[in-house]
Amino acid sequence: MQVIDMHPIPRIDAHMLTLDEPAEWRDACIESLRGAPVRLHVLPGIPDRLGEARARGYALGELPLLTFVDPDDTYESDAFAMLADALDASPSSVLAYADEGLLDEHGRRIGTRRLAYSPFMHAHSASHVHGLIIMRREHAAAVAGSVHPQDQTPDWTLTRMLARRGGVIHLPIIGRHWRQHPGQYHRRIRGATHAAN
Numbered sequence: 001m002q003v004i005d006m007h008p009i010p011r012i013d014a015h016m017l018t019l020d021e022p023a024e025w026r027d028a029c030i031e032s033l034r035g036a037p038v039r040l041h042v043l044p045g046i047p048d049r050l051g052e053a054r055a056r057g058y059a060l061g062e063l064p065l066l067t068f069v070d071p072d073d074t075y076e077s078d079a080f081a082m083l084a085d086a087l088d089a090s091p092s093s094v095l096a097y098a099d100e101g102l103l104d105e106h107g108r109r110i111g112t113r114r115l116a117y118s119p120f121m122h123a124h125s126a127s128h129v130h131g132l133i134i135m136r137r138e139h140a141a142a143v144a145g146s147v148h149p150q151d152q153t154p155d156w157t158l159t160r161m162l163a164r165r166g167g168v169i170h171l172p173i174i175g176r177h178w179r180q181h182p183g184q185y186h187r188r189i190r191g192a193t194h195a196a197n
Helices: 023-032 050-058 077-089 119-124 137-144 154-163 185-196
Strands: 002-005 012-018 038-044 065-069 093-103 109-113 133-136 167-179
Touching: 012 023, 012 050, 038 050, 050 065, 050 137, 050 154, 065 077, 065 137, 077 093, 077 133, 077 167, 093 154, 109 167, 119 154, 133 137, 133 154, 137 154, 154 167
Parallel strands: 012 038, 012 065, 093 167
Antiparallel strands: 002 038, 065 133, 093 109, 093 133
């Protein structure tokens, strides 16, 4: 495992799970975090056990805020502090998230996803509270053990549990640039699900 402070005063423990993504994508992801108030924990993913791998990532560090970053995406480094500040200003909120840009496989911009919060959409869509999500450690730690090790959408499961514990903040800023490519995790699990049916 590798630990990298992306800022002299980190406020957020972030983990990155690596598997078979191209090294240049992973390097671009890490470079995009420069200046973010993040302590980055880079660790190997666990094939077919994303819930377990996420739980390991969330358990790392001791900072009061948590997030994850995906090695095939890039991030806006200033968005991390903006989301952390929003949580600081709203003690009853348990998570904050941002909109996301869309990239093609080669890193070219192809669109933007605006994701203003809707409890109904959050309950019914894994891609509603999505992208850059900052959570309070105390609340995430309290519920993370309820996420099944083989849960294929553990981030959605976790954010839905968190939303029952307090407020959800949405900032209309771009936090993550989500790379669209055939090897994306959600495309692989959808294909496996269809193959099984």
